[in-house]
Every structure is written in C-alpha cells, then in structure tokens.
Amino acid sequence: MNKENMPEIKIGVVAVSRDCFPESLSVNRRKALMDAYTKKYGKDHIYECPICIVESEIHMVQALEDVKAAGCDALVVYLGNFGPEIAETLLAKHFDGPKMFIAAAEESGDSLLDGRGDAYCGMLNASYNLKLRNIRAYIPEYPVGTAEECADMIHEFEPIARAVVALSNLKIISFGPRPLNFLACNAPIKQLYNLGVEIEENSELDLFEAFHKHDGDERIPAVVAEMEAELGAGNKKPEVLAKLAQYELTLKDWVRDHKGYRKYVAIAGKCWPAFQTQFGFVPCYVNSRLTGQGIPVSCEVDIYGCLSEFIGTVVSEDAVTLLDINNSVPADMYEEEIEGKYPYTLKDTFMGFHCGNTTSGKLAFCEMRNQKIMARSLPVEVTNGTLEGDIMPGDITFFRLQSTADCELRAYIAHGEVLPVATRSFGSIGVFAIPEMGRFYRHVLIEKNFPHHGAVAFGHYGKALYEVFKYIGVPVEEIGYNQPAGVRYPTENPFA
Numbered sequence: 001m002n003k004e005n006m007p008e009i010k011i012g013v014v015a016v017s018r019d020c021f022p023e024s025l026s027v028n029r030r031k032a033l034m035d036a037y038t039k040k041y042g043k044d045h046i047y048e049c050p051i052c053i054v055e056s057e058i059h060m061v062q063a064l065e066d067v068k069a070a071g072c073d074a075l076v077v078y079l080g081n082f083g084p085e086i087a088e089t090l091l092a093k094h095f096d097g098p099k100m101f102i103a104a105a106e107e108s109g110d111s112l113l114d115g116r117g118d119a120y121c122g123m124l125n126a127s128y129n130l131k132l133r134n135i136r137a138y139i140p141e142y143p144v145g146t147a148e149e150c151a152d153m154i155h156e157f158e159p160i161a162r163a164v165v166a167l168s169n170l171k172i173i174s175f176g177p178r179p180l181n182f183l184a185c186n187a188p189i190k191q192l193y194n195l196g197v198e199i200e201e202n203s204e205l206d207l208f209e210a211f212h213k214h215d216g217d218e219r220i221p222a223v224v225a226e227m228e229a230e231l232g233a234g235n236k237k238p239e240v241l242a243k244l245a246q247y248e249l250t251l252k253d254w255v256r257d258h259k260g261y262r263k264y265v266a267i268a269g270k271c272w273p274a275f276q277t278q279f280g281f282v283p284c285y286v287n288s289r290l291t292g293q294g295i296p297v298s299c300e301v302d303i304y305g306c307l308s309e310f311i312g313t314v315v316s317e318d319a320v321t322l323l324d325i326n327n328s329v330p331a332d333m334y335e336e337e338i339e340g341k342y343p344y345t346l347k348d349t350f351m352g353f354h355c356g357n358t359t360s361g362k363l364a365f366c367e368m369r370n371q372k373i374m375a376r377s378l379p380v381e382v383t384n385g386t387l388e389g390d391i392m393p394g395d396i397t398f399f400r401l402q403s404t405a406d407c408e409l410r411a412y413i414a415h416g417e418v419l420p421v422a423t424r425s426f427g428s429i430g431v432f433a434i435p436e437m438g439r440f441y442r443h444v445l446i447e448k449n450f451p452h453h454g455a456v457a458f459g460h461y462g463k464a465l466y467e468v469f470k471y472i473g474v475p476v477e478e479i480g481y482n483q484p485a486g487v488r489y490p491t492e493n494p495f496a
Contacts, residue, residue: 001292001293001294001317001318001319002293002294003294003317004294005264005265005293005294005295005313006162006166006264006294006313006314006317007073007162007165007166007169007263007264007314008045009045009073009074009158009161009162009165010045010046010047010070010071010072010073010074011045011046011047011072011073011074011075011076011154011157011158011161012047012049012066012067012070012072012074012075012076013030013033013034013046013047013048013049013076013078013154014049014054014063014067014075014076014077014078014091015027015029015030015049015053015054015078015079015080016053016054016055016077016078016079016080016083016084016087016088016091017053017054017055017080017081017083017084018055018081018082018083018084018122019055019056019084020082021081021082021117021118022081022114023053023055025080025081025104025115025117026053026078026079026080026081026104026117027053027080028080029078029080029104029117029147030048030053030078030080032147033078033104033147033150033151034046034048035147036147036148036150036151037151037154037155040148040151040152040155041151041155045158046154047067047070047072049063049066049067049070050066051063051066053080054084054087054088054091055084055087056084056087057086057087057090059087060087060088060090060091060094063091064091064094064095067095068095072097073097073098073161073165074097074098074099074100074157074158074161074164074165075091075092075095075097075098075099075100076099076100076101076102076154076157077091077092077099077100077101077102077126077137078102078103078104078150079101079102079103079104079117079119079122079123079126080104080117080119081104081117081118081119081122082117082118082119082121082122082125083103083119083122083123083125083126085122085125085126085128085129086129088101088126088129089126089129089130089132089133089135090133092130092135092137093133093135097161097164097165098138098157098160098161098164098165098471099135099136099137099138100137100138100139100140100153100154100157100161101123101126101127101130101137101138101139101143102139102140102143102144102145102150102153102154103119103120103122103123103126103143103144103145104117104119104144104145104147104150105119105120105144105145105146105149106120107146119144120144123139123143123144127139136471136473138157138160138161138467138471140153140156140157156463156464159314159315159316159317159461159464159468160315160464160467160468160471162314162315163311163314163315163464163468164468164471164472166264166310166311166314167195167196167197167310167311167472168196169262169263169264170196170197170198170262170263170264170265170266170307170310171197171198171199171200171258171259171260171262171264171265171266172192172197172198172199172200172265172266172267172268172303172306172307172310173199173200173202173254173255173258173265173266173267173268174199174200174201174202174267174268174269174301174303174306175202175203175204175206175207175267175268175269175270175301176202176203176204176207176270176301177301178300178301179270179272179273179300179301180273182300182301184451184452185300185301185302185303185304185305185451185452185453187303187304187402187403187404187405188403188405188407189303189403190403190407191403191407191408191409192303192307192403194473195472195473197307198260198262199303200258204270204274204275207250207254207270208278208279210250210253210254211246211247211250211279213250214246214249214250214253215246217246217249219245219249220242220245220246220249221245223245223248223249224241224242224245227241227244227245227285227289228241230289230360231360231366231367231368234365234366234367234368234389235367235368236367236368236369237368237369237370237384237385239384240280240281240368240384240385243279243280243281243385244281244283244285244286244385247279247281247283247286248286248289248290251267251269251286251290251297252290255267255295264310265295266295266296266297266298266306266307266309266310267290267295267296267297267298267306268297268298268301268302268303268305268306269283269287269297269298269299269301270300270301271283271284271287271299271300271355272300272374273378276374276378276382276383277378277379277382280381280382281382281383281384281385282355282356282370282371282374282382282383282384282385282386283385284299284354284355284356284357284371284385284386284387284428285356285368285385285386285387286385287299287357288356288357288358288359288360288387288428289359291309291313291319291320291321291357291358291359292319292359292360292361292362294313294319296309296310296312296313296320296322297309297357298322298453299322299354299355299357299453300453302322302451302453304400304401304402304403305322305400305451305453305455306322307401308322308399308400308401308402308454308455309321309322309455311401311455311465311468312397312399312455312456312457312461312465315457315461315464315465315468316457316458316459316461318457318458318459319359319361319362319458320455320456320457320458321354321357321358321359321362321391321428321455321456322354322357322453322454322455322456323352323353323354323358323428323453323454323456324352324353324354324452324453324454325350325352325398325441325445325452325453325454326350326351326352326353326429326452327350327351327353328349328350328351329346329349329350329351329431331346333421333424334346334349337419337421337422337431338419338421338431338433342419342433344433344435345438347437347438348433348434348435348436348437348438349419349431349432349433349437350432350434350437350441351423351425351429351430351431351432352391352398352418352429352430352432352454352456353425353427353428353429353430354427354428354429355371355373355374355386355427355428356369356371356385356386356387356388356427356428357387357428358387358389358391358428360387360389362391362392362458363387363389363390363391363392363428364389364390364391364392364393365389365390366387366388366389367387367388367389368384368385368386368387368388369384369386369387369388369426370383370384370385370386371383371384371385371386372426372427386427387428388426388427388428388429389428390422390423390429390430391418391428391429391430392418392430392458393417393418393419393420393430394417394418394458394459395415395416395417395458395459395460396415396416396417396418396432396456396457396458396459396460397413397414397415397416397456397457397459397460397461397462397465398412398413398414398416398432398434398454398455398456399411399412399413399414399454399455399457399462399465400412400450400451400453400454400455401469401474402450402451404449408478409472409473409474409475409478410448410450410474410478410479410480411469411474411478411479411480412440412444412445412448412450412479412480412481413462413465413466413469413479413480413481414434414437414440414462414481414482415434415435415460415462415482416432416433416434416435416437416482417432417433418430418431418432418433419431419432419433434482435482435484436482436483436484436485437482439482439483439489439492440480440481440482440483442492443489443490443491443492444480444481444482444489445480447489447491448478448480462481466479466481
C-alpha cells in the first residue's frame with residue numbers, strides 16, 4: 001500500500017548514567033544495544049545520540065538538542081546503569097514526541113562488583129519521577145533486558161510511536177451529519193482535540209458542488225482504466241465507473257486542498273439516504289480504493305470509526321476495514337462448516353459485514369454490484385457501486401476507539417480470525433471467530449455501549465494497539481478485551 005499517509009519514524013536512543021556508577025557501563029551497553037538492533041532490524045529507523053551519556057541537566061539539554069537536530073520523532077531513554085532520575089525524566093518531559101524507557105540487565109555473575117549497574121532498581125525511580133511530572137512514556141511489560149532483548153523492545157515500540165506521531169498530525173474530514181436512525185456511531189468531537197486530532201466538518205452540499213466541478217475531468221478515463229484492471233471479471237457494473245472515478249478524484253482533490261498544515265488525512269463519508277439519488281451511485285467502491293491506498297474512509301459519517309481505522313492502518317502498515325458486527329452464524333451452517341473443524345463454539349462466531357468498503361486486496365474474490373439493502377427502497381440503478389465478496393481468511397484484530405456521550409475515551413481489542421467458510425451472503429462479509437465472543441459481545445460491546453461498527457486489522461496487532469490506547473490516555477479499565485473462559489467480567493452474573 002502507499003505509505004505517504006503515515007509517518008516514517010526515526011527513533012533516537014539516549015543512554016543515561018548516574019554519576020556514582022561507572023559511565024563505561026552505559027557507554028558499552030549502548031554500543032551493544034545499537035549493534036544488536038542494527039544487526040537484526042537495520043539502521044534506517046534508529047539514531048544513536050553520540051554527544052554524551054546523560055548524567056546531569058546540562059547533559060540532558062545537549063542530548064535533547066542533538067536528537068532534535070537529527071530529526072528524531074521518538075525517543076528511547078536507555079538506563080545503562082541506575083540512571084539520573086531527574087535528568088532522564090526532564091529529557092522525556094522536554095522531548096516533543098513519544099518516548100520509551102528501558103533498562104540494561106546485568107551480563108554475568110563474574111562482573112557483579114564494578115560491572116553491576118542496578119538499572120533494575122533505577123527503572124523504579126524513573127517510573128516514579130515520570131508520574132511526578134505527569135509524563136506519558138511507554139514502558140514495556142518487562143523493561144529490563146540484554147542488548148538483544150532491548151533491541152526487540154525498541155522494535156515493538158516503533159508501531160506505537162508511529163501511531164502517536166500520526167495522531168498528532170491527523171485531520172479527519174467529514175461530510176454531512178449522521179444519517180437518521182444512526183445515532184449509535186455519533187459521539188462528541190471534544191476527545192479528538194484532546195488527542196491532538198483536527199477535524200473539518202463539511203456539508204453534503206459542499207461535496208455535491210465539488211463533485212460537479214469535476215464533470216468531464218480529463219483524468220477520469222485513466223482512473224476508470226485502473227478500476228477496470230482491479231475489478232477484472234468482477235466488473236459487473238461498468239456503466240457506473242466514470243461517475244465513481246469522478247467521485248474518487250473529487251475526494252482526492254478535496255484532501256489535497258483541505259489538508260492545511262496537517263500531514264495525514266482520514267475521511268468520514270456520507271453514503272445515504274439522499275446520496276444515491278443525487279449522485280446516482282453508492283460510494284462504497286471508491287471508499288474501498290482509498291482505504292487500500294492508505295487513506296481510511298469510514299461509512300455513515302462514523303468519525304471515531306474513521307479514527308480507529310487510521311490507527312490500525314498506521315500500526316499495521318496495511319489496509320484495514322470497518323465492518324458491522326452484523327449477524328449470527330446460523331446453527332445449520334455452523335454444524336456443516338465449522339463444528340469439529342475449528343476450535344470454536346457457535347457463540348464464538350458471527351458475521352462481519354458492510355456494503356462494500358473493504359479493499360479488493362483483502363477479499364478472496366470480488367464483484368462490482370448494486371447495494372441490496374438500499375435497492376429495497378430505492379431505484380436499483382442508483383444503488384450501483386458497491387464491492388462485494390467474502391473477506392480473505394486469516395488472523396484479524398477487531399478493535400475500536402470511542403468517545404462516550406459524556407466525552408470519556410473507551411476502547412476494545414480482540415484477536416480472532418476470518419474462517420475459510422463461504423458466507424452465502426452479500427456485501428463485503430466474512431465469517432469471524434473470536435474466542436469467548438459471546439461473553440465479550442455481552443459484557444464489553446453491549447455493556448460499554450459500543451456502536452455496531454468495528455475496525456478490522458488483518459493480523460494480530462492487539463499488543464501494539466493496547467499500548468497505543470494506554471499511551472494516548474484511555475484508562476486501562478476502559479480497554480475491553482475478550483477474557484478467557486474462567487475469568488469473569490465485572491458485570492457477568494456469577495450464577496449464570
């Protein structure tokens with residue numbers, strides 16, 4: 001996918017040392033860390049601050065200026081020994097970007113005199129001082145390790161840092177208010193500003209005007225040719241491609257002209273009920289194409305769904321999709337296709353569906369069709385433009401970041417998979433399986449009032465997403481997940 005709509009992260013590594021410990025410990029351990037990282041992950045995304053080992057506030061200023069001058073977006077504070085708790089946390093305070101703290105383990109039982117660094121202890125003081133100064137920093141699950149282990153920790157920090165940086169440079173562009181009877185995805189925008197995200201809200205009439213300004217655009221034939229090549233034999237509605245190409249150009253030009261000072265963009269679009277009759281098509285296929293190109297587009301003006309998609313795209317560096325947590329799997333279908341073949345109960349399964357916004361690269365097969373649900377109440381000819389097909393089998397992460405009606409951040413994450421089971425249905429759709437989904441559905445999704453839209457990343461990214469949500473300020477008690485059997489949810493009836 002095109003990665004222009006997300007940041008390339010450069011991580012600065014600064015080693016610190018407490019002045020009553022040998023500075024050589026931090027010097028040598030930093031060198032070993034950098035050697036381990038570059039050997040395994042390369043040199044493209046990492047920078048070693050050579051100015052000094054930070055022991056004092058003066059050293060802190062020197063190191064800060066150096067990593068800034070080197071263009072670092074994120075910071076790793078590496079405790080080569082116990083570390084200076086004031087200087088190291090001031091470094092984190094004054095660095096404008098995501099930061100991480102890790103610490104060196106002792107190397108050998110034969111070097112526990114002058115070779116003992118006590119960074120295990122120093123990490124406690126660092127965490128205490130970070131809290132005193134209200135500084136957010138990422139600390140891994142077990143933050144003390146060998147050079148190789150710390151290199152792996154830095155690598156795991158990269159998608160977290162990438163997401164935090166991306167959010168601080170994101171603008172969400174929305175068109176129109178939520179459709180009637182779609183209050184579920186509506187939420188206050190205040191938390192967007194708290195996250196550092198900008199939003200530009202526009203009227204559908206503005207979009208309609210911009211669309212018609214692209215009538216006869218000379219670029220339309222080239223986009224139509226791209227669409228024809230992508231769809232192949234699935235091009236069942238060729239008569240609508242020119243309008244879809246015109247709409248795609250409209251959105252891309254809008255992004256170009258309205259990005260402003262922001263680097264990255266996501267779109268919360270309107271698709272009904274008046275869209276079809278006025279534009280003459282449904283926008284699903286265009287939404288799927290932009291999402292596949294790294295510009296997430298949510299349906300039904302779902303602003304926090306759009307935000308969730310963007311986070312998933314940046315973390316996974318891959319296309320995501322937004323689906324309704326839609327319908328149960330029929331018992332006869334479960335018995336024929338799933339039971340005994342996969343380790344899931346009927347209640348672990350459900351179908352994820354949307355009209356056709358999933359990019360073709362994430363579908364096992366696809367066809368350009370008309371939208372069946374809309375065609376029940378509208379002329380069929382204005383409902384063309386949706387991309388239908390079964391979602392490709394494989395691992396997925398189902399997740400969402402949401403603001404509550406009273407402006408509190410809340411999220412959920414669940415690992416699962418799309419099963420290789422034919423859906424026998426319509427839209428962009430798949431048979432999903434998440435362990436203990438039935439309980440998760442009741443005691444997280446329903447209990448915490450989450451809307452019906454969930455973002456889907458194609459792979460297991462729960463670990464990084466959990467840390468991103470923590471870092472940006474979602475209270476840990478408000479990050480729901482599918483708890484294993486035997487672990488009771490607070491609202492679960494113990495007698496059930």
